[in-house]
Amino acid sequence: MRSSARLRGRAVIAAAAALLPLTACTQAEPTETLDVLAASSLTGAFDALEAELEAAQPGVDVRISYGSSTALARQVVEGAPADVIATADARSMDAVVDASAVRAPTAFATNTMVLVQPSGAPQLRDLADLATVDFVMCVGSAPCGAIAQQLLDDNDVAAAPRSLEPDVRAVLAKVTSGEADAGLVYRTDVRAAGDAVAAVQIDGAAAATNTYEIAAVLGERSAPSDLAEEWVALVTGPEGRRVLADAGFGLPPEPAAGAAAEEVTP
Amino acid sequence: MSAGAALGRPPVRLLLPAGLAVAFLVLPLVGLVARTPWSDFWSVVTDPQVLPALRLSLVVATTTALCCLVLGLPLAWLLARVDLPGRGALRAVVTVPLVLPPVVAGVALLAALGRTGLVGAPLRDVFGFTLPFTTLAVLLAHTFVALPFFVLSAEGSLRALGAEYDAAAATLGASRWHTFRTLTVPLALPGIGAGLVLAWARSLGEFGATITFAGNYPGVTQTMPLLVFGELQRDPPAAYALSLVLLLFSVAVLVLLRERWLRPATGAVG
Numbered sequence: 001m002r003s004s005a006r007l008r009g010r011a012v013i014a015a016a017a018a019l020l021p022l023t024a025c026t027q028a029e030p031t032e033t034l035d036v037l038a039a040s041s042l043t044g045a046f047d048a049l050e051a052e053l054e055a056a057q058p059g060v061d062v063r064i065s066y067g068s069s070t071a072l073a074r075q076v077v078e079g080a081p082a083d084v085i086a087t088a089d090a091r092s093m094d095a096v097v098d099a100s101a102v103r104a105p106t107a108f109a110t111n112t113m114v115l116v117q118p119s120g121a122p123q124l125r126d127l128a129d130l131a132t133v134d135f136v137m138c139v140g141s142a143p144c145g146a147i148a149q150q151l152l153d154d155n156d157v158a159a160a161p162r163s164l165e166p167d168v169r170a171v172l173a174k175v176t177s178g179e180a181d182a183g184l185v186y187r188t189d190v191r192a193a194g195d196a197v198a199a200v201q202i203d204g205a206a207a208a209t210n211t212y213e214i215a216a217v218l219g220e221r222s223a224p225s226d227l228a229e230e231w232v233a234l235v236t237g238p239e240g241r242r243v244l245a246d247a248g249f250g251l252p253p254e255p256a257a258g259a260a261a262e263e264v265t266p
Numbered sequence: 267m268s269a270g271a272a273l274g275r276p277p278v279r280l281l282l283p284a285g286l287a288v289a290f291l292v293l294p295l296v297g298l299v300a301r302t303p304w305s306d307f308w309s310v311v312t313d314p315q316v317l318p319a320l321r322l323s324l325v326v327a328t329t330t331a332l333c334c335l336v337l338g339l340p341l342a343w344l345l346a347r348v349d350l351p352g353r354g355a356l357r358a359v360v361t362v363p364l365v366l367p368p369v370v371a372g373v374a375l376l377a378a379l380g381r382t383g384l385v386g387a388p389l390r391d392v393f394g395f396t397l398p399f400t401t402l403a404v405l406l407a408h409t410f411v412a413l414p415f416f417v418l419s420a421e422g423s424l425r426a427l428g429a430e431y432d433a434a435a436a437t438l439g440a441s442r443w444h445t446f447r448t449l450t451v452p453l454a455l456p457g458i459g460a461g462l463v464l465a466w467a468r469s470l471g472e473f474g475a476t477i478t479f480a481g482n483y484p485g486v487t488q489t490m491p492l493l494v495f496g497e498l499q500r501d502p503p504a505a506y507a508l509s510l511v512l513l514l515f516s517v518a519v520l521v522l523l524r525e526r527w528l529r530p531a532t533g534a535v536g
Binding site for chain 2: 142164165
């Protein structure tokens with residue numbers, strides 16, 4: 001009895017070992033991977049660009065990690081193995097630039113804040129109405145939080161939020177799930193949430209836009225990878241601009257033709 | 267104690283992993299102390315947002331421990347001393363928050379007690395009262411995650427000690443409540459004490475369920491771990507300093523209670 005049990009055990013192990021190579025057969029091994037750190041508000045747009053790049057270059061695997069710009073910047077400064085970083089404002093990118101971790105960043109989009117509520121809720125007219133509801137916004141250290149606080153101050157709104165969420169998508173989630181009556185998010189997040197939310201324009205928001213910046217990380221070889229430069233070119237080029245505009249982002253003026261413009265012009 | 271000498275030297279193949287374990291546990295703490303900005307320490311610690319967070323953390327931790335005592339001791343007694351059908355299943359249910367990732371615990375609490383939750387929605391419709399974003403929500407989240415720690419510790423103690431005296435007390439005419447009060451609890455005190463310390467410590471370090479269910483607002487729901495998380499993004503050296511403060515508090519409590527509660531129960535009566 002004991003020897004048959006041992007034989008059965010060995011047969012199981014042999015079968016498992018024989019099946020092991022099959023795990024690699026599900027798809028072609030990626031020849032190159034690209035690690036992108038992006039502000040959470042870029043979720044839909046960057047996913048679309050990822051699909052385009054992977055379709056154009058099979059064998060390339062783009063891995064995007066979304067989060068709060070300040071947290072991502074800290075990760076790059078601490079040496080996280082990222083190839084590209086895209087932040088929601090210049091202040092977060094400054095931290096990375098100051099640490100000499102990136103090439104000169106490029107501005108590639110702008111965004112505007114709006115007030116959102118779950119669709120179907122009695123509509124607020126402006127920021128002053130926030131005193132009557134439970135609203136949430138981003139924590140002050142995140143780009144969305146800084147702008148939200150600035151808009152509240154500009155409009156003389158004394159009401160305080162019920163919670164300070166780590167990033168803008170967390171704010172949106174609180175509103176769409178019904179846990180908060182209102183939230184301060186980007187215009188692009190409203191488009192991403194579709195029918196679940198209704199937006200209210202904010203006075204002065206158009207003047208308080210934030211500028212998204214993207215940069216290739218220098219890494220250990222003190223030079224960005226070719227793939228990283230390709231991604232930056234994709235995002236700042238015509239295709240990237242189209243995808244970003246569709247998502248609701250504002251766009252900076254077109255770069256001059258033959259665009260290593262920043263180094264060419266004196 | 268002297269029997270140890272007769273057993274010979276401890277084997278290297280046990281000493282080596284044990285030494286590795288100690289190094290692994292101590293290294294992060296040493297790193298924390300080493301990277302704390304001592305020159306700015308005082309200014310970081312006296313920042314206006316630190317005191318509310320520290321006070322909230324300590325108050326909620328103590329209240330959590332008390333809630334665990336009030337709710338958990340009867341439950342532990344039930345599991346240890348009463349022959350219920352399905353006792354095993356009940357014990358498994360009690361253990362679930364122990365293995366649940368804290369953020370998942372927060373999501374589950376929202377599903378039950380959030381504004382649109384199973385109990386939270388009627389609560390809002392009838393009383394106009396919502397739990398998320400309140401300090402009470404912090405307490406609920408902490409009690410949810412800490413209760414299993416207390417129950418398991420107290421139950422272990424209750425099962426191991428004194429069960430044989432219940433019958434003797436009954437023949438002498440004591441009611442079950444009297445027996446519980448005067449005999450069972452004093453015998454199980456070390457286990458109960460250890461459970462309280464565990465619950466207190468678990469509450470002090472709780473993050474995921476708090477930020478998901480209760481939210482994050484200074485003075486109301488922002489406990490020390492939430493403050494450290496926020497500071498880590500804004501001002502990392504400040505985060506190190508605050509982490510050290512939290513560590514010192516935890517160590518102080520453990521040291522204070524070491525002799526009285528954390529000594530393993532010997533089983534002696536009285």
